[in-house]
Amino acid sequence: MEAHVLAGAATDKNLELVLDVLPALIVILAASGLCGWLARWLWQPRVLGEMVAGVLLGPTLFGWLFPDAQEAVFPHEVTPILYVISTIGLTLYMFLVGAGLDHGGGERGGAHRPVVLAISGIFPALILGAAVGFTLWSQLSRDDVGRWLFAIFVGGALSLTAFPMLARILYERGLQNSRLGRLSLLAASIDDAAAWCLLAVLSAVHLGDGSSALRTIALSVLFVAVALGVVRPLLRPLGRAVARAGDISLGHTYVVLLVPLAAGWLTDWIGIYSVFGGFVAGLAMPRDAAFRRLLHERMMNVVSTLLLPVFFTFSGLNTQLGGLTGGTMLLSFLAILAASFAGKYFGCALAMRALGFSTRESYAVGGLMNARGLMILIFINIGLAQGIITREVFSMLVLVAVLTTAAALPLYSLALPRRLEAEQQRPAAPEPEKTAAPA
Structure with a gap:
């Protein structure tokens, strides 16, 4: 009799939890859809509106204006559920990012160009940001x-x-196959891959002493080696089968979902967060163009529409912009924002000029490469979860993500108006290599 009573109580509690989670999801999707539509109306990417929606649903606006309503929509017992959903969403999203990276063929007219642009985007911002962080460590760090x-x-x-x-x-502007578009995409993929490697090392160092950090790094290297050296060849028949059939069958879908989730579980066990596993699992997927296209068509809409807004909201619940109003905090934020803008925007633009592109083309690419968007949010959420940064620094970097992403398209359009952009929409043609002048 007592067991039946306990079972009934547990069922009631689970039902109450479902009734708490579903209203939260409804509010999240409604706010994301509305802000996404407003962003498109303002000639901004939809994902920027979804990022802003997550911030507005947190204590910055919703919790400030209607604290009781926010507590009713997002009670404390719902937060762990949102965390689990957002983690699954991030793992699958990074899986799709990894699967979508184009490893074939260099940039026409010079295979070194994407590498040069990537380095110019990484090191100036890394050095300036590290200098600001080093200087402000006593004020901002744990x-x-x-x-x-x-x-x-x-x-x-x-x-x-x-x-x-x-x-x-x-893609929205029809520039994905243009000379600037292909160069920017290849450079951005190198940027992000390098950043994830850096974060894996930082996480390993932070989460343990020297021996455990070395263990985590060694296991991470082994995981990547097995994924790319053993699992990737085993998955090639999957790509060929999907390409022949022209569709991803139900059986293939099980494999496609099991690989990133299992990889995420392994990297969590190793100690470097599940998004790394998802990203490496994506890199291990078959490189067939038809397979990659079908994979994105099958999964990206669901992941982007249902799961990612939960992540944005979870980030927003941890964002308190009201804490940045003090003089010291405001100056610290402005220093971080200036470092982020100058390092990426001017670093990439100057590198493009050195590669022989026009001034307008150079600053257009600099504006695009300055967008940080979702990737920095994933990066700093891991840092917050692992205790590397405080909530105040997290909030500053969320605001940096929003501002630099919002500025990307206006900076691009200012440098390359529509009348000049039409010339870029023609597919890139091979360029003759320049011969060096005689000494």
Whole structure:
């Protein structure tokens, strides 16, 4: 009799939890849809509106204006559920990002160009961000985080480019196969891959002493080696089968979902967060163009529409912009914002000029590469979850993500108006290599 009573009580509690989670999801999707539509109306990417919606649903606006209503929609017992949903969503999203990276063929007219542009986007922002973090460590950092670890984390966050958002902007404007579009996408993919490697090392160092950090790094290297050296060849028949059939069958869908989730579980066990596993699982997927296209068509809409808005809201619940109003905090934020803008925008623009592009083309690419969007949010959420940064620094970097992403398209359009952009929409043609002048 007592067992039946306990079972009934547990069922009632689970039902109450479902009734708490569903209203939260409804509010999240409604707000994301509305803000996404407003962003498109303002000639901004939809994902920017979804990011802003997540911030507005947190204590910055919703919790400030209607604290009782926010507590009713997002009670404390719902937060862990949102965290689980957002983690699954991020793992699958990073899986799709990894699967979508184009490893074949270099940039026409010079295979070195994407590497040069990527380096120019990584190192100036990393160095400037680390310098600001090193200087502000005593004001902003936790006591248990070393000065160098904090500084490099801030620099790493600022070195990111939002590869998926950049791809969306270029596809919306028909520039994905243009000379500038292909070069920017390849450079952004290198930027992001380098940032994830850096974060894996920082996480390993922060989460343990020297021996455990070495163990985590060694296991991470082994995981990547097995994924790319053993699992990837085993998955090639999957790509060929999907390409022949022209569709991803139900059986293939099980495999496609099991691989990133299992990889995420393994990397969580290793100690470097599940998004790394999802990203590497994507890199291990078959490179067949038909397979990659079908994979994105099958999964991206669901992941982007249902799961990612939950992540944005979870980030927004941890964002308190009201804490940045003090003089010290405001100056610290402005220093971080200036470092993020100058390092990426001018670094990429000057590199493009050195590669022989026009001034307008150079600053157009600099504006695009300055967008950080979703990628920096993933980066700093891991840092917050692992205790590398405080909520105040997290809030600053969320605002940096929103502002730099919002500025990307206006900066691009200012440098390359529609009348000049039409010339870029023609597919890139091979360019003759320039011969060096005689000494």
